[in-house]
Amino acid sequence: MAKDALTLKNEANSALKEGNISKAVELYSEAIKLDSQNAILYSNRSLAYLKLEDFGLAINDASKAIEIDPNFAKAYYRRAAAHISLFQPKDAVKDYKMAVNKAPNDVTARSKLRECEGLLKKIRFQEAIQVSDPPSALENVNIDDMDVSADYDGVELKAQMTEEFVFNMLERFQNGKKLPLKYAYSILRDIKEHYEKVPSLVDVRLKDDETLVVCGDTHGQFYDLLNIFKLHGYPSHTNKYLFNGDFVDRGSWSTEVAFTLYAFKLLYPDSIFLNRGNHETDDMNKVYGFEGECKAKYNERTFNIFSETFTALPLGTLIADTYLVLHGGLFSNDNVTLDQLRKIDRFSTKQPGQSGLMMEMLWTDPQTQPGRGVSKRGVGLQFGPDVSKKFCEANGLRAIIRSHEVRDQGYEVEHDGYCITVFSAPNYCDSTGNKGAVIKVKKDMELDFHQFEAVPHPNIRPMAYANGLLSGM
Known part of the structure; x- marks a missing residue:
């Protein structure tokens, strides 16, 4: 009936x-x-x-x-x-x-x-x-002369990042402790200086004994990030990681996630890679919690320095000329090349805005229908299987790997294999029940998908630091 x-x-x-x-x-x-x-x-x-x-x-x-x-x-x-x-x-x-x-x-x-x-x-x-070219939030901050609070009971951060400091930091984060401002500023300064020398599209190649673990959105789910490391090993010279944007916002341990990724990057510069996501942007951070979390746990300057590091992050990673990894997806123009992506001046643009290659890399989504469609998000566009195939064939790629969207199983192979989505925040926002996933890549360029469930975390709700206008939606 x-x-x-x-x-x-x-x-x-x-x-x-x-x-x-x-x-x-x-x-x-x-x-x-x-x-x-x-x-x-x-x-x-x-x-x-x-x-x-x-x-x-x-x-x-x-x-x-x-x-x-x-x-x-x-x-x-x-x-x-x-x-x-x-x-x-x-x-x-x-x-x-x-x-x-x-x-x-x-x-x-x-x-x-x-x-x-x-x-x-x-x-x-x-x-x-606002002035046209504002000074850095690090200006007039003499980090070397800053004191560390007498009640800090952790490992000292010296001129070079150490394993001892990183793992002690992770333990302290699990116990609800924060970094001293001196160390927070130092990590952010060093990351900013590193990424200011990195191109907008990073090339990564693997040796015979190396594995690259590709992770999608983690969205401040610190305890699930630790579980990824537990399941697949911590970053090392042979066990490499690529995090494909959206480290922050929504989840209530976004500073912990960001500092963890940054610290590992400083420890193993050639073993962990970070792409920018649409949530590594000022507009999203003001609404979805990262700005509020920085102010609650540290101060406003911390958020402003984080913002500068986000604008320095690369927009994509090319794995052995085979897979293009970018947060959102493809473009409104069929003729975009990898060389064009390499030449994007992300330091002048800073924020992705409502149009252009940077915005499309961070915001677009796949659709099942051919061609292109209006974005369901209200920003960017949607691209069909024909668009993915044409882009990959024109640029000599096997597929693009993107994130940006929850998938029930943590990943999905779409567009006849030319577009792959991976999402690494299980039970997103404690409400969707989805699995998380990562993709392991070795030198032979075959993809190995691994799923995982969410793990328990302290009783702090998602969006705890978000703008109050989002409550009750």
Whole structure:
């Protein structure tokens, strides 16, 4: 017996509450086919898309709900949340104002409006005082003359990074301890200086006895990062790692993850490689928690120095002329070459913006249909299997390896093998139930996929340091 729209909606609502977001979207979509003028269905699916981080689709559904019912306050609220998720506070303020106008007694909407107006005011103030070429946050900081607090009970960080310091740091992080500011600044300074000499596309080759472990998003899930090392070994001269962006935000141990990766990079410069992700950017960090975490655990200067290290990170890694590893995906132009990627001036651009090769490398996603499509995220675009095949053949590649999206099994081989997604944050945000995965690559260039489950962590919720505007989504 065919189900009616109301039954499907109720089933979708249950799936949403249980965390089965993709199923909820499927059920809401079926209901919409039966009742295409029901604003509640579009608004509810908008919420599901928000949870999937498909912010462009969330905006479209909320807009459709408003078109059907211009007085539907919740739809304005949903659209505002999507705009905030994309760091579009001007648009969010407009929608929060409409939500309050349509539902003047809604205390939450009023609170969000005040918070969003405060954020917009702060942004405008920062824009007003910003100079064209601001000095480094490290300027006038004499790290060598800084003192280490007398209550610091860890290993001393000397001129060169040591194994003793790194493993003691990891132990201290597991016990909820922080780095002294002197050591935090020192690591960030040295990483910045290192990456300022590195090209935008890094070439990596493997010797007979070497393995490269390719990891996707880790998103501040420090205890899952330690589990990756437990399962596959710590970085060493023969056991190399490539982390493909999105080390920070959402998870509440983002500083620990970033300092761990940076410290290992300083210890073994030729054995750990880092690509920039779309969350190694100022706009995302201001919303999704990294800025707040830096201020809570260290100070504002720490965040500002981190930001400078993020702008210095390379945008992609080429493994033995065979696999291009980049965080998001491919391009709006079929004629992009690896040489063009090498020549990207990431130091002038700094932040990816809304267009250009850097933005596309960090933000785009694969789609099943041929050609290119409008981004479900609201930033970038989507590219089909024909795009992947053409790019790989033109550049002599076997495949691209990208991250940027949750996969239930931790990875997915897509586009007839020309596009591979790997995601290394299991049970993402403690809610999705996905596995994590890594890809092991050896000199023969065959790919070996390894899955793993999430491990327990201290009782601190994800997004604990995120902008309050994202709560209650």
